[in-house]
Amino acid sequence: MHLNIYNTLTRKKETFIPIHSKKIGIYICGPTVYDYAHMGHARSAVFFDTITRYLKTCGYKINMVRNFTDIDDKLMVKAQILGTDIKSLAQKFINEWHKDMQTLNTLKPDHEPLSSDYIVPIQNFINVLIKKKYAYQSKGNVYFSAGSFSGYGRLSGRTIIDPPSMEDNTSGKKHPADFALWRNSNKSEPGWKSLWGFGRPGWHIECSAMGMEILGKQFDIHAGGQDLIFPHHENEIAQSKALTGLMPARYWIHHGMVTVKGQKMSKSQQNFTSIKNLADLYSPQALRLFLLSKHYRNPLDFTPAKIEQSTAALKKIPRLLVQLEKLAAPLQQEDFTSSSYWQKFCQAMDDDFNTPAAIAVMFQLVRELNKFLEKAGKGSLLPGEKNTLQTGPIELLKMGRDILGVI
Numbered sequence: 001m002h003l004n005i006y007n008t009l010t011r012k013k014e015t016f017i018p019i020h021s022k023k024i025g026i027y028i029c030g031p032t033v034y035d036y037a038h039m040g041h042a043r044s045a046v047f048f049d050t051i052t053r054y055l056k057t058c059g060y061k062i063n064m065v066r067n068f069t070d071i072d073d074k075l076m077v078k079a080q081i082l083g084t085d086i087k088s089l090a091q092k093f094i095n096e097w098h099k100d101m102q103t104l105n106t107l108k109p110d111h112e113p114l115s116s117d118y119i120v121p122i123q124n125f126i127n128v129l130i131k132k133k134y135a136y137q138s139k140g141n142v143y144f145s146a147g148s149f150s151g152y153g154r155l156s157g158r159t160i161i162d163p164p165s166m167e168d169n170t171s172g173k174k175h176p177a178d179f180a181l182w183r184n185s186n187k188s189e190p191g192w193k194s195l196w197g198f199g200r201p202g203w204h205i206e207c208s209a210m211g212m213e214i215l216g217k218q219f220d221i222h223a224g225g226q227d228l229i230f231p232h233h234e235n236e237i238a239q240s241k242a243l244t245g246l247m248p249a250r251y252w253i254h255h256g257m258v259t260v261k262g263q264k265m266s267k268s269q270q271n272f273t274s275i276k277n278l279a280d281l282y283s284p285q286a287l288r289l290f291l292l293s294k295h296y297r298n299p300l301d302f303t304p305a306k307i308e309q310s311t312a313a314l315k316k317i318p319r320l321l322v323q324l325e326k327l328a329a330p331l332q333q334e335d336f337t338s339s340s341y342w343q344k345f346c347q348a349m350d351d352d353f354n355t356p357a358a359i360a361v362m363f364q365l366v367r368e369l370n371k372f373l374e375k376a377g378k379g380s381l382l383p384g385e386k387n388t389l390q391t392g393p394i395e396l397l398k399m400g401r402d403i404l405g406v407i
C-alpha cells in the first residue's frame with residue numbers, strides 16, 4: 001500500500017514519492033510569537049506531529065523545520081503596548097510555545113529557525129530577484145512583481161486582475177498583486193542595514209529563505225493551515241521558483257481551520273482558547289484525540305462537549321492495558337504487523353492521513369480486546385482470539401501511544 005497525500009498544488013491525491021528515497025524534508029509554517037498559542041495552533045502542531053510519527057514508523061527519516069516568525073508588525077505593536085522590545089517579547093512566547101508543545105506531547109522539530117537569524121540569506125535572496133528583474137525597488141521598499149512570474153496563482157487558483165488605476169498608490173507598488181520583500185523601517189521600528197536602506201524583510205521571503213537554507217532548493221513537503229495558501233504560500237512559490245527555477249516543495253499540505261460557531265478561531269477575532277488554559281481542564285491525550293477526530297482538511301468546530309467525549313472514550317484504555325499485561329506477558333516479541341487491525345490502521349493513514357478512520361480502528365481493537373478478555377475470564381477463548389489478546393496491547397500502544405499520542 002502506498003501513501004497517498006492530497007496535494008493542494010494539483011488538487012488531487014497523489015502517491016507520495018520522496019526526493020531522496022527514505023529521507024523526507026518537511027517545512028511547516030510556524031507561529032508569529034506575540035501571544036499564547038491557541039487551539040488553531042494546536043491542530044497544526046498535533047496533526048503534523050502525528051504524521052511525522054507515522055512516517056517514522058513507516059521507516060522514513062524526517063528532517064522537520066518549523067519556524068518562529070519574530071519580525072512582524074503584530075510583534076511591534078504588542079511590544080510597544082507592553083513597553084518592551086520585540087526580541088524579549090518573541091523570546092517570552094517562544095518559551096510559552098515550547099511549554100505548550102510539551103503539554104501536547106509533540107516531538108520537537110529538527111530545526112526551529114527564527115526569521116531574525118536569517119537576515120543575510122534573506123537579503124541575498126532579494127538581491128538576486130532584483131538582478132533577475134523579478135523584483136524592484138520603490139520608496140525604500142522592495143517588491144516582487146507578481147506579474148513577472150508566469151506561474152503566479154497556480155496554488156490558490158487566483159488570477160492577477162489589472163486594476164483600473166494605481167493613482168492612489170502610496171506604497172510604491174506598481175501593481176496591487178505585488179508583495180513586499182523588504183520594507184523600510186523608521187528609527188523606532190526594528191530594522192537592519194541593507195542595500196535598499198534600513199528596513200526589515202516581508203513575511204513571505206522569511207519562510208522561503210529559511211526553508212532553502214535548511215532543506216535545500218527543493219524539498220518534499222511544505223505545510224500549514226489553509227489560510228496560508230494565499231497569499232503566503234502562493235508568494236513563496238513565486239519568489240523561490242523565480243530564484244531557482246524549481247518548485248520549492250513537491251507536496252503542499254494544508255489543514256482546515258479550528259472554528260468557533262462556524263468562525264475561524266484567531267487572535268484577531270478574540271474567540272480563541274489558549275492551549276495553556278485548556279491544559280488545566282483536559283488531559284493532553286483527550287485534546288489530541290479531539291484534534292485528530294476530524295479529517296485534517298475539514299474544519300474542526302471547537303466545543304468543550306466534544307473534548308469531554310474524547311476524555312470519556314479514552315478513560316478505560318489504561319485499565320484494559322493493565323489487565324492485558326497481567327494476562328499475557330511478555331508481549332514485546334510478538335509480530336503484529338500482519339494483524340488485520342494494524343493493516344486497517346495503516347490503510348487509513350495511507351489514505352491522506354485519515355486520522356478519524358485510524359481512530360475508529362483503534363477503538364474497534366479496544367472493543368474486541370475487552371470482549372476477549374471477558375471470554376478469557378470464562379475460559380471460553382478460541383485459539384485465534386488468544387493471539388489477538390497477545391498482540392493486541394502492542395498494536396494498541398503502537399497506534400494510540402506511539403502514533404496518535406492519545407494513550
Ligand SMILES: [Zn+2]
Pocket residue numbers: 028029030207232
Ligand atoms: Zn511560512
